[in-house]
Amino acid sequence: MAAQYDLLIVGAGPGGLAAAVAARALHLRVVVLDAGPRPGGQLLANDTPILDCPGLDVATGSELADRLRQHLERLGGHVRVHAPVERIDGDGGTVELAGERLVGTAIVLATGAAPAASVCPARRTSRVAACHRRPDGSVRRSRASRWS
Ligand SMILES: Cc1cc2nc3c(=O)[nH]c(=O)nc-3n(C[C@H](O)[C@H](O)[C@H](O)COP(=O)(O)OP(=O)(O)OC[C@H]3O[C@@H](n4cnc5c(N)ncnc54)[C@H](O)[C@@H]3O)c2cc1C
Structure with a gap:
């Protein structure tokens, strides 16, 4: 028989972990499923201090990910890693x-984002331009400015 939960959360980035903490605070039966080897999502790629979370003083995204996981575990929740949801x-x-x-x-979908290739062709240049993808798929470049 299939396991039953109040809330299934797909993705253990900060979005999924925060949803799980809120759910456990309400004593809901919740499980977080993540395809990766460790909870944290994109936080794990951030090696710099997190400066824009009021009340938090953490040196890296990885540390914030650990704190979120620990918070969830203190409330009796857990993350299942190596658990890619297929359907x-x-x-x-x-x-x-x-x-x-x-x-x-x-079900909460918190599958976040994955890196994508730049819409601008890579090239070495002293100029800097912003590129935007229009809804029709074409690319617009803003006027380039020169470093000096
Ligand atoms: C280098 C870097 C620095 C950043 N710095 C900042 C900053 O200073 N301030 C700020 O506000 N934001 C910053 N961000 C952005 C921030 O990390 C993201 O906005 C945030 O992580 C998004 O959280 P999320 O939970 O929505 O998704 P994500 O963090 O993308 O997590 C999604 C999770 O879902 C899992 N997943 C996806 N598909 C499936 C599936 N089918 N089955 C199971 N699991 C799945 C993934 O494995 C992943 O763990 C930074 C991002 C990077 C990469």
């Missing part, structure tokens, strides 16, 4: 991962 049925409230099906009253 979601929002109407049925199910998610599927390798050989397993979980059922939840609600």
